[in-house]
Amino acid sequence: MVKAMLFIDGSWLYHVRPYLLNLDGRQDFELDYRSLPLLVKNHLEEQMGSKVDMVRTYYFGTIAVNKPGHDNVREKQFYEMLNKRCAYNTEIYEFDFKNKETGRRENCLEVGLSTAAMSQAFQPGAFDIACILAGDLDYQPLIRHLRNMGKRVVLVGVKGANGFYPVHPRLLEETNLFDFPPVYIDEHLGKLQYQRTESTRVCDSCGKEELTTFTSEWFYCKNCRDEYKQLRSRQMEGGPAIQ
Ligand SMILES: [Zn+2]
Structure with missing residues (x-):
């Protein structure tokens, strides 16, 4: 069976969340993280006309440290939830606010995601299709290298509207980056609504x-x-x- 892996840029997803929450006035929208890999799997199965095994989901996130007045306990709980309830593999990088004065506040997220995807790609039989949930142009080299290795790549993005287009246009315009049409989260919110039960x-x-x-x-x-x-x-x- 064809194997796929999902690599999520959590920082980008966090950035687009307010847009998803307000779409169609859906103030109550909550993303069901367990449905996300399933949505991508179904999309690929439709595209390929055959079964796809979503073998793993990676989530790359950041956590604020040394931020005055900020308690990162909710971030920790969120990552724990992804880990334990959604069976995600999480890689969390510190966003250190202590270094604010020097203007150096970068984190390792994009390199972390790219390195994980490449190292999985080198494991024989680990996956055939890389699903990249992101919107930054920074991932272009990763996508090219994955495809040079014979992997197929699909973008999981957000289509956007009214001046908010969170996927870099060059990712969409350039040819030979993706093997399937993108899956747009905002077109499937109904399937991604988290059902809360008491x-x-x-x-x-x-x-x-x-x-x-x-x-x-x-x-x-x-x-x-x-x-x-x-x-x-x-x-x-x-x-x-x-x-
Ligand atoms: Zn109590």
């Missing part, structure tokens, strides 16, 4: 049961979350932390 969970801190739609690995009840928030805001103000 369940009773036990607070990992105080042991109280609460009805919730939270799906994170660890669960804290509303009381414990509020207490934590207050504690954090006192710490941010430089006040004494409660032991």
